[in-house]
Amino acid sequence: MEPNSSQLSLLRIFDQPEFSDLIVTVGTRTDTPKKYYLHQAIVLTAAKLPGVEGSDTTLEQGRRCISIPRWDVSIMDIMFRWIYGDKELAKHNLNLSQLSTLITAARDFQIEDLRKATLRVAVDLANSKLPSNKPLRINKDYWNCVQTVCSMTGVHDWEILRGLVGKLNTVSIRPPQTWLLELARESELGLLAALLLERNINIINHNKCSFCQGEYDDGVSNISGDFDCTCGGCGERITLGTWIQEDDINT
Structure with a gap:
């Protein structure tokens, strides 16, 4: 996102002592403290900083001072x-932890x-783990990344989190069985x-093989299993993933 002219004006005075009326000192024990x-008027409009509005904050050359x-x-x-x-976050190349x-x-x-x-950047990072060459399996890096992103938030971000699965076709939607059991x-x-998710996945997977699903724009992947059926799109025999077995539940 390119900054507009008003944003560029604000950036010109960012961290400039000549124009400031607020000094914020930042840094953990492992950091070298930095003064901003x-x-x-700008900061309090956009954020809630601790101690800015309190009467116990110190002054330095007429500027209010707080420590974070x-x-x-x-x-x-x-x-x-x-x-x-x-507003450009992607340029920082942050990892999931950051x-x-x-x-x-x-x-x-x-x-x-x-x-x-x-x-949204975290969602994009998770999607970058999707294989670009459309292999038969989505690697574990993707599923681990997706789980980490979901742990960052909750149901209130449902619309944004839909982006995590927006490029999956019906076959690749199947998560690891351990996830389904943990949910259960x-x-x-x-x-x-x-139960509904497992049922839905297995019914859908009987209708289109991975090749036919590849005709859509939302990616392609497949999983292997131990029973066959016929693709409703091309008539070819395909191998599908198994349902959760009793042995899986008891482990």
């Missing part, structure tokens, strides 16, 4: 730059647009959801 020269020792400088730097108009930390920071400081934007053991509703 900011502006209360809990957060890494790298994370806070991205957050402050976002407030001042630098994205998770940034989401937590955005939530704690009540910067909702940053939180959602960071979650969480609650009565989880058990019903797992």
Whole structure:
């Protein structure tokens, strides 16, 4: 996202002592503390910083001073730059752990647009784990990445999280059996959801083989199993994944 002219103007005064009325010192025990020269009118409009509005904050040359020792400088730097108009997150090449930390920071400081934007970057990162050469199996990196992204948020971000599965075809939607069993053991509703998901996957997989599903724009993958059926699209015999077995449940 390219910054507009007003955002560029704000970036020009970002961390400039000459124009600031707020000093924020950031850094954990492993960081070298860094002072940011900011502006209360800009920062308080976009975020909720602890101690800014309190009477116990100190003053330095007429500037209000607060300390945020809990957060890494790298994370806070991205957050402050976002407030001042630098909305390009992809350029930072953050890994999942860093994205998770940034989401937590955005939530704690009540910067909702940053939180959602960071979650979308995490979804894109998960999708980058999808194989580009369309192999018969989606590798475990994808499923592990998807699970990590889901752990960053909840049901309220359902619309954004749909992007995690938007490029999967009907065959590749099947998650590991251990996931279905874990879901089934969480609650009565989880058990019903797992049963319905397993049923839906196996019925759909009887209708189109992976080759025919590849005619669509949402990717292709397949899984192997031990029983055959005929593809409704091309008539070819195909091998499908098995249903959860009693031995799986008892392990």
